[in-house]
Amino acid sequence: MCGIVGWVDYERELGRERATLTAMTRTMSLRGPDDEGIWLDGHAALGHRRLAVIDVVGGVQPMSRGPATIVYSGETYNYRELRRDLEARGYRFSTASDTEVVLNAYLEWGAGLVERMNGMFAFAIWDQRSQELLLARDRMGIKPLYYAPTPAGVLFGSEPKAILANPAFTARIDEEGLCEVLSFCKTPGHAVFRGMYELIPGHTITVSRQGLADRRYWALTAREHTDDVPATVAHVRELLDDIVERQLISDVPLCTLLSGGLDSSALTALADRALGETDVRSFAVDFVDETGGFVPDAMRDTPDGPFVHDVAKHVGSNHSDVVLANDQLASPEASHTVLQARDLPGMGDMDSSLYLLFAEIRRQSTVALSGESADEVFGGYRWFHDPEAIAKPDFPWAGPFRGGGLDLLDQSLRDRISAYQRQRYQEAIEEVPHLPNGNGSVTPHERRMREVCYLHLTRMVQMLLDRKDRMSMAVGLEVRVPFCDHRLVEYVFNTPWSFKTFDGREKSLLRGAVADVLPQSVVERRKAPYPATQNPGYERMIRERLADVAADSSSPAHPYLDHAAIADTLAKPLGGVSLQQDRMSLERALALNDWLAAYHPTANGAA
Structure with missing residues (x-):
């Protein structure tokens, strides 16, 4: 996996800047706990922190071959096929790592190597011949890469902290940055901090003396779908079998994340089949006193526990539950670690519980397979099936979340965020690729659902992948996301919405493709989101923290808060706040204050 950093400056001798590059590199120490490497040469400086997964001994970075040097983060799942192709072209290899394959692929195909790669990756290659830097990011944006142009070059890193x-x-931070960090969308390329950007998924950037040149090498396109429903279901299964088998490649212990939902259960079952005689290892998160005292709410009908255990028994996995307590979820230590991992305000116990789960898993495994993104690919969220949410000219998920998260902010700020979000929504809609409506074959509903699916695959999925990456890499755990394989995403995106709901339910194509490997209880289970604790002890702790922030006029977030709304919320009886709305608002306000206090961003018109 790893963390990468770098610096190109055409007017400075960077060989003298080892101390600065070392400081940048060590901000990535959690992403790469196994090794550190520095490379400096004239106008280029590269740094690398390694999490060793493939070829533990040989895959040391930065790695040089001939005139090219690479720092690489991620996994290339088809590296064995690429290696065979390169060997047939005369290349010789001294390691068994995928990094060396990527580097030699660059020497053979230049920037065009990315079109040949299947995987999750972010990398930088310095070419001494042309004195140019190539930055590249995978198609779905699974692995992050940030950059900041300078007058004479560029700074870059896996996370903003490397550039900072x-x-x-x-x-x-300016007005736009503040709205971006508080809105419920993630704008491709936006990095919140003024002058910093995130490399857009499916793009490369070439840095030269002439400046930065951006190139898009992949995007979702509209294609006619010619398979019928049975053939579509069969092809989805074929793809999943191939994807899971590829993503089980590892030289270190591997496991699955199991929630008892359709997505994670499918991956656990398919992984178990692919491993043959070896039992798959699985982990699930739960909360103290949760399963026995669970109360259905607007987001969740059932607790995860019983379904998790059904799957573990059905496939025979080596399973462990990770049970979290309130003092862990609300601890200052967890909040601080989450903030340092994100570099931006987080999502309360949705973040801290994921971080704590990953930390426990990391004691026993280095790689995990996650069901993340299946809802975006197959249409799993409840608002996909809510006519009112679909009809609104806004991000469909904004309705369920906007009230829960922004209610405690100053009204004028909330209005500016809403206007900003509407602008970003309109920009996204204008990107959507549509099929020509020959003979009226594309109904208005099918056209709208293509837009909704596109919004999820290019905006919402970025929020979730970013959260997953930050929380996992904060403990040095590599989390792979099979449902983000671009072949699967492209194929399912172009299936009609009527196919995605052919059995009258959500995620019909996925259910049809994997029903044979799952217990019936999971096949019939209704979609449930990632769990949040219902224990009132957690709510009490965050109430107390926000009361302190609101009472202190020197608190960084004080000017941005609606203090009357905070007083009303804190006056409600314990347990009387909505899990979906009020509590999320408490968490968001606290997260904003913690971020402003820790990062001290200079405000440019953001007040």
Whole structure:
């Protein structure tokens, strides 16, 4: 997996900047706990922190072959096929790592190597011949990569903190950045801090003396779907079998994340079949006193526990439950670690519980398979099936979440966030690729659902992948997301919405493809989101923290808060706040305050 950093400056000798590059590199120490490497040469400097997964001994970075040097984060799942192709072309290899394959692929195909790669990756290659830097990111944006242009080059890193560690960059936030960080969308390319950007998924950037040149090498396109429903279901299964088998490649212990939902259960069952005689290892999260005292709410009908255990028994997995307590979820230590991992305000116990789960898993495994993104690919969220949410000219998920998260912010700020979000929504809609409506064959509903699926695959999925990456890499755990394989995403995106709901339920294509490997209880289970604790002890702790923030006029978030609304919320009886709305608002306000206090971004018109 790893963390990468770098610096190109065509007017400075970077060989003298080892101390600065080392400081940048060490911000990535959690992403790469196994090794550190520094490479400096003239106008280029590259740093790498390694989490060793494939070829533990040989895959040391930065890695050089001939005129090219690479720092690489991620996994290339088809590296064995690429290696065979390159060997047939005369290349020789001294390691068994996928990094060396990517580097030699660059020497053979240049920037065009990315079109040949299947995987999750972010990498930088310095070419001494042309004195150019290539930055690349995978198609779905599974692995992050940030950059900041400078007058004479560029700074880059896997996370914003790497760039912030260079004295040449100052953390500033303007009106747009504040709205971006508080809205419920993730704008491709936006990094919140003024002057910093995130490389857009499916793009490369070439840095030269002439400046930065962006190239899109992949995007969702509209294609006619010619398979019928049975053939579509069969092809989805074929793809999943191949994807899971590819993503089980590892030289270190591997496991699955199991929630008892359709997505994670399918991956656990398919992984178990692919491993043959070896039992798959699985982990699930739960909360103290949760399963026995669970109360259905607007988001969740059932607790995960019984379904998790049904799957574990059905497939015979080596299973462990990770049970979290309130003091863990609300602890200052967990909040601090989550903030440092994100570099931005987080999502309360949705973040801290994921971080704590990953930390426990990391004691026994280095790689995990996750069902993340299946809802975006197959249409699993409840608002996909809510005519009112679909009809609104807004991000469909904004309705369920906007009230829960922004209610405690100043009204004028909330209005500016809403206007910003409407603008970003309209930009996204204008990108959507549509099929020509020959003979009226594309109904208005099918057209709208294509838009809704596109919004999820290019905006919402980025929020979730970012959260997954930050929380997992904070403990040095590599989490793979099979449902983000671009072949599966492209194929399912172009299936009609009527196919995605052919059995009258959500995620029909996925259910049809994997029903034979799952217990009936999971096949019939209704979609449930990632769990949040219902224990009132957690609510009490965050209430107390926000009361302190609101009472302190020097608190960084004080000017951005609606203090009357905070007083009303805190006056409600314990347990009387809505899990979906009020509590999320408490968490968001606290997260904003913690972020402003820790990062001290200079405000440029953001007040």
